[in-house]
Amino acid sequence: MKAKVIVRLKDGVLDPQGQTIQRSLNKMGHEVTELRQGKYFEIEINGMKDESAVRQRVEKIAADVLCNPIIETFEIEDIA
Amino acid sequence: MKFGVVIFPGSNCDHDTHHVLKSVLGQETVFFWHQDTDLQDVDTVILPGGFAYGDYLRSGAIARFSPILESVRQHAQEGKLVVGICNGFQILQEAGLLPGVMLRNAGLRFVCRHVWLRTENNQTPFTNACQEGQVLKIPIAHNEGNFFISKQELAELQENQQIIFRYSDAQGDVIPEANPNGSIDSIAGVMNRQGNVMGMMPHPERASEALLSSEDGRFIFKSMIDTVTRINH
Numbered sequence: 020m021k022a023k024v025i026v027r028l029k030d031g032v033l034d035p036q037g038q039t040i041q042r043s044l045n046k047m048g049h050e051v052t053e054l055r056q057g058k059y060f061e062i063e064i065n066g067m068k069d070e071s072a073v074r075q076r077v078e079k080i081a082a083d084v085l086c087n088p089i090i091e092t093f094e095i096e097d098i099a
Numbered sequence: 100m101k102f103g104v105v106i107f108p109g110s111n112c113d114h115d116t117h118h119v120l121k122s123v124l125g126q127e128t129v130f131f132w133h134q135d136t137d138l139q140d141v142d143t144v145i146l147p148g149g150f151a152y153g154d155y156l157r158s159g160a161i162a163r164f165s166p167i168l169e170s171v172r173q174h175a176q177e178g179k180l181v182v183g184i185c186n187g188f189q190i191l192q193e194a195g196l197l198p199g200v201m202l203r204n205a206g207l208r209f210v211c212r213h214v215w216l217r218t219e220n221n222q223t224p225f226t227n228a229c230q231e232g233q234v235l236k237i238p239i240a241h242n243e244g245n246f247f248i249s250k251q252e253l254a255e256l257q258e259n260q261q262i263i264f265r266y267s268d269a270q271g272d273v274i275p276e277a278n279p280n281g282s283i284d285s286i287a288g289v290m291n292r293q294g295n296v297m298g299m300m301p302h303p304e305r306a307s308e309a310l311l312s313s314e315d316g317r318f319i320f321k322s323m324i325d326t327v328t329r330i331n332h
Contacts, residue, residue, distance in 0.1 A: 032247065033281065035203050084164075087157055087193070089200045090247060 020068060022077040023096040024085060026058040032090045060085060070098050100327040101127040103141035105171070105187075107162050108133070112148035112184065116304040120145075123307055124320055133165035142327045143180040144171050146187025148240070148302060158201055158243045159190035168194050180224055180323055181296040185241055188288075188298030197291055197298045198256060199248035204241070205281025211240040213313065214279055216287050216301060217267040220260045223290060224326040225297045228318045234271040235264075235315035237301040239279060239287075244300040246282035246289075253283060264288035264299055 028034050034055050041054040062080065067073045074095060081093040102120045106113045113130065121128040129139060133151075138144060151162035162168075168190075175181045175196055183191040191197040204210055213236055218229040229235070248256065256262050264287040268277045278285045280300075288299030303316030 033202055033205070033245070035205050035207050035245075035281070039207055084160060085156065087160070087200050089249070090202070 020063065020070065020073050020098060022062045022064075022073055022098045024060040024062060024077060024081050024093055025096050026060070026081070026086045026091050026093045028055055028057060029090055029092060058085070073098050100142045100324055100331070101129070101140065103129050103131050103138055103144045105131045105133060105144065105146050105167055107146075107149065107151035107165060107190075109151045109153055110147050110149035110186070112186075112302060112304060115302075116145055116147045116184070119304045119307040119316070120320065124317070124324065126324060131167055133162070133167050136166050136170045138170050138174055142331075143182065143323055144174055146171070146181075146183040146190050147304070148185030148187060151186055151190060154186070154189075154243075157193070158186060159193040162186075162190045163194040172196065175291075175293075175296050178293065178295050180327065182225065182323070183296075183298040184302055184304065185239075185244075185300055188300060189243065191296065191298050196296050197289060198252055198261070199246050199286075199289065201241075201243040201300075202245040202247050202281075203243055204245050204279070209240075209242040210244070210279045211238070212279075213238045213306075214287075214301060215267050215269050215271070215277065216264040217271045217273060219262050219265055222260075223263060223294055223297070223322070225290065225319055225322050226263055228322040228325060232271055233318070234267060234269065235306075235318060236269075236313040237303055237306040237316055238313075239301045240305075241280070241300055244280040244282065246284075246286040246300075248283060256286075256289060257284070259292055261289050261292065261294075262286055263290055263297060264301070
């Protein structure tokens with residue numbers, strides 16, 4: 020069973036990487052008005068087959084380790 | 100006084116820090132491995148610079164789970180001194196012992212050069228050997244040194260005089276051009292509310308011998324030595 024987790028920067032947190040990507044895309048003529056960069060994780064946990072157990076564990080992993088709550092939020096996109 | 104320098108897998112300023120404390124300043128200094136939990140009665144713990152665990156997820160994000168961090172937290176709770184330099188600062192932030200978090204530098208470049216720091220608070224265990232507003236020449240070397248914090252917490256830092264160093268020009272003027280990484284309020288170093296845990300992005304251990312073109316880092320080490328010596332006598 021695989022969980023997919025997205026970590027996003029909160030609104031208002033400077034995203035220099037995203038800004039640079041946006042500038043580069045606009046130089047290519049893409050007219051991008053907003054671009055924010057985040058992180059994506061796919062996680063499998065040994066032996067866990069129950070969705071709610073996986074969700075609980077992955078939530079803990081994301082909250083404790085994958086994201087820094089000062090600047091980021093996380094979302095479990097999918098467990099399948 | 101006795102210093103302890105923590106080595107994480109990926110630390111690379113541990114020996115420089117140890118060298119300055121022991122050989123240059125003549126202080127008893129020991130190394131700790133990140134798996135250690137016994138701090139051997141040191142007065143001050145220093146988390147040195149480097150790239151602990153490779154900093155792949157976020158700087159300091161994995162290092163803060165090292166066993167020694169619980170002992171460091173206890174040490175801090177007892178009111179003893181803890182210092183994080185560069186990556187050590189990031190680790191203390193991730194551990195919740197210091198406020199804020201470091202983003203990528205605004206210019207997206209690793210910046211390695213001497214900068215000027217204005218001493219914003221010289222009534223601390225880390226700066227009491229400095230004059231009020233003294234400008235120090237100390238190098239930075241980082242890719243994630245862009246200090247970020249919420250507006251409300253920034254106001255608290257300002258009100259409680261927890262901002263110890265700001266990036267300035269050589270005259271001590273804090274101007275945008277002197278900010279090397281985009282840090283909010285030009286913050287280069289802060290301390291916790293209790294005033295015994297300090298983090299700074301610049302490297303005082305790289306500015307403690309004349310051969311290296313600045314000895315200003317010694318003011319910071321001397322402040323701690325003076326403070327602890329006063330307490331112990």
